[in-house]
Amino acid sequence: MDFLAPLIVSSLGAGLALMISIVDAIVNNYGEVEININKGKKRLKVKGGSPLLQTLAAQNIFVPSACGGRGSCGVCKVRIFSDVGPYLPTELPHLSKEEMASNVRLSCQIKVKKDLQIELPEELFKAQRFKGIVESIKDLTYDIKEIRIRLVEPDSIDFLAGQYIQLVIPPYGKVEQSVQRAYSISSPPSDSGHIELVIRLVPGGIATTYVFNHMKEGEIVEFVGPFGEFYMRNTKADMIMIAGGSGMAPIKSIILDMIDRKIKDRNVWFFFGARSKRDLFYVELFRTIEKDWDRFHFIPALSNPNPEDDWTGELGLITEVVDRYLMSKISKENEKEAYLCGSPGMINASIQVLQKHGINKIYYDKFA
Amino acid sequence: MPRIDPFSLLIASIFTSNVLLSYFLGMCSFISISKDLKSSNGLGMAVTLVMTITTAANWIVEKYIIQVWNLSYLRYILYIIVIAAVVQMLEMIIDRVSPALYISLGIFLPLITVNCAILGVALFMQLRNYSLIQSIFYGFGSGLGWWLAIVLLAAIRKRIENAPIPAGLKGVGITLITIGLMAMAFMGFAGMLPVQ
Ligand SMILES: Cc1cc2nc3c(=O)[nH]c(=O)nc-3n(C[C@H](O)[C@H](O)[C@H](O)COP(=O)(O)OP(=O)(O)OC[C@H]3O[C@@H](n4cnc5c(N)ncnc54)[C@H](O)[C@@H]3O)c2cc1C
Ligand code: FES
Numbered sequence: 001m002d003f004l005a006p007l008i009v010s011s012l013g014a015g016l017a018l019m020i021s022i023v024d025a026i027v028n029n030y031g032e033v034e035i036n037i038n039k040g041k042k043r044l045k046v047k048g049g050s051p052l053l054q055t056l057a058a059q060n061i062f063v064p065s066a067c068g069g070r071g072s073c074g075v076c077k078v079r080i081f082s083d084v085g086p087y088l089p090t091e092l093p094h095l096s097k098e099e100m101a102s103n104v105r106l107s108c109q110i111k112v113k114k115d116l117q118i119e120l121p122e123e124l125f126k127a128q129r130f131k132g133i134v135e136s137i138k139d140l141t142y143d144i145k146e147i148r149i150r151l152v153e154p155d156s157i158d159f160l161a162g163q164y165i166q167l168v169i170p171p172y173g174k175v176e177q178s179v180q181r182a183y184s185i186s187s188p189p190s191d192s193g194h195i196e197l198v199i200r201l202v203p204g205g206i207a208t209t210y211v212f213n214h215m216k217e218g219e220i221v222e223f224v225g226p227f228g229e230f231y232m233r234n235t236k237a238d239m240i241m242i243a244g245g246s247g248m249a250p251i252k253s254i255i256l257d258m259i260d261r262k263i264k265d266r267n268v269w270f271f272f273g274a275r276s277k278r279d280l281f282y283v284e285l286f287r288t289i290e291k292d293w294d295r296f297h298f299i300p301a302l303s304n305p306n307p308e309d310d311w312t313g314e315l316g317l318i319t320e321v322v323d324r325y326l327m328s329k330i331s332k333e334n335e336k337e338a339y340l341c342g343s344p345g346m347i348n349a350s351i352q353v354l355q356k357h358g359i360n361k362i363y364y365d366k367f368a
Numbered sequence: 369m370p371r372i373d374p375f376s377l378l379i380a381s382i383f384t385s386n387v388l389l390s391y392f393l394g395m396c397s398f399i400s401i402s403k404d405l406k407s408s409n410g411l412g413m414a415v416t417l418v419m420t421i422t423t424a425a426n427w428i429v430e431k432y433i434i435q436v437w438n439l440s441y442l443r444y445i446l447y448i449i450v451i452a453a454v455v456q457m458l459e460m461i462i463d464r465v466s467p468a469l470y471i472s473l474g475i476f477l478p479l480i481t482v483n484c485a486i487l488g489v490a491l492f493m494q495l496r497n498y499s500l501i502q503s504i505f506y507g508f509g510s511g512l513g514w515w516l517a518i519v520l521l522a523a524i525r526k527r528i529e530n531a532p533i534p535a536g537l538k539g540v541g542i543t544l545i546t547i548g549l550m551a552m553a554f555m556g557f558a559g560m561l562p563v564q
Binding site for chain 1: 429433437439442445446449450453456457460461463464467468471474
């Protein structure tokens with residue numbers, strides 16, 4: 001009789017598993033539903049049951065997501081006009097009161113169960129999946145690398161200087177799932193067969209550890225993009241640009257793009273903040289640009305120079321330097337726009353300084 | 369089969385033989401969730417639902433599988449498999465039928481799979497030889513009893529939040545003492561309606 005026991009346990013297990021599958025097939029079958037994007041601009045017929053983020057990705061519409069749908073980055077925001085139920089506890093930490101009032105939801109947390117009316121930025125229709133080959137990996141500083149990728153499939157990209165892509169990091173070591181992380185493109189749009197990235201190592205970070213320790217020249221990488229609202233606005237206003245660390249990336253792209261497009265009639269002040277000289281990079285490049293573009297000013301500033309740095313440039317936190325320049329060196333007459341990029345701390349502090357000087361057109365990408 | 373009518377069994381399992389306060393089953397979630405009244409209510413509801421259904425399901429497994437094949441040594445495993453499967457199916461059904469309830473239950477529903485009160489009630493049901501009807505009432509009543517106890521505790525904890533409690537007793541310490549006092553109070557019901 002003893003041989004019966006495992007048989008019975010497994011049959012009961014199998015029976016229950018079968019029941020679960022049947023319940024799953026019946027209960028989780030939402031049939032075909034329609035997603036209506038931007039009031040009928042695009043209508044998708046999809047199978048219901050999966051989160052909106054993945055459902056859209058399966059239709060080649062890539063809503064940006066930095067955490068891959070775990071509900072921790074808060075990047076995958078989409079406006080949903082159909083009733084999809086109350087806000088989930090996982091959404092609340094990422095949404096402000098204003099966003100909730102205007103129907104913003106986290107697309108990775110909302111399951112597609114019935115016809116939906118949603119709104120997406122038009123630019124997302126242009127985002128697509130790219131394959132490229134890592135052409136070179138260079139050290140810019142001890143913790144920042146420049147990655148140059150040659151596009152293979154498709155072999156060119158159309159983007160606005162300042163936008164970013166989502167790099168796909170394959171599983172490696174103990175990281176079992178592929179993740180995506182946002183990186184700004186540092187090369188200009190004119191170099192459409194390549195993209196360059198400037199990546200700073202976050203100790204213990206999944207993507208940056210991969211880039212620093214595992215990525216090899218010649219390797220094939222994938223990314224999706226382009227995304228983002230951080231690009232140059234076509235006005236005549238003076239530009240105040242502030243960056244720290246890898247926040248250099250989109251600003252470099254914008255400046256190179258302005259040179260390509262011969263937009264040299266705007267005044268540009270580019271403040272770059274670093275601790276000591278070993279955190280500075282691309283200084284030569286910007287000094288050369290300064291030489292033949294008289295309205296462009298490059299102002300690197302060190303907050304904590306080492307004695308051997310022999311530093312004669314600006315000293316202090318980048319916000320203090322910006323404050324000084326706005327007070328005395330930059331003409332108050334022209335209208336001004338600010339472009340900021342870097343850590344949330346730096347951006348928040350910079351916004352305060354800029355607003356103090358009456359600058360309210362502020363565009364930024366927070367690297368978090 | 370004991371001769372106790374299902375209705376008495378229901379009352380008894382809520383008050384006189386409360387799973388939590390007389391048998392101290394399901395303590396971990398009892399202590400950790402009772403910090404907050406709303407979650408306590410959610411969990412209480414989920415426990416009641418799952419307990420009622422799994423006790424009935426396990427009664428069927430007991431009667432038609434375990435007893436027929438003489439498998440009493442596999443009882444724990446079989447009961448737990450049934451509980452896990454029922455919780456799985458309930459999760460899917462609730463998500464479909466009432467997303468609002470699903471959200472308010474949140475993480476509690478899957479956690480119930482490992483709540484020892486659920487297994488305890490099923491084992492008592494078997495030990496005491498209840499009939500199917502009795503088991504259903506017993507499971508439902510025990511769930512209500514668990515729900516009552518956790519809501520009471522949450523209310524008390526809310527009240528003593530700002531009380532001058534010695535530093536070393538704050539948090540779990542004072543909660544355990546409170547539970548002890550609640551258990552003693554419930555002991556007062558004990559003689560009224562014995563269930564065995
Ligand atoms: C629009 C946008 C553009 C970006 N562009 C760039 C870019 O051009 N270059 C670049 O280097 N990065 C950029 N980032 C940041 C980048 O997307 C990653 O967040 C960063 O590289 C860390 O990824 P990771 O996988 O290595 O770390 P994770 O595994 O995500 O994080 C590991 C730990 O580090 C913390 N952490 C995450 N990011 C940072 C950070 N920046 N500083 C300190 N701690 C952090 C996390 O909270 C976590 O605890 C951008 C981010 C956004 C949203
Ligand atoms: S993808 Fe990160 S929160 Fe949705």
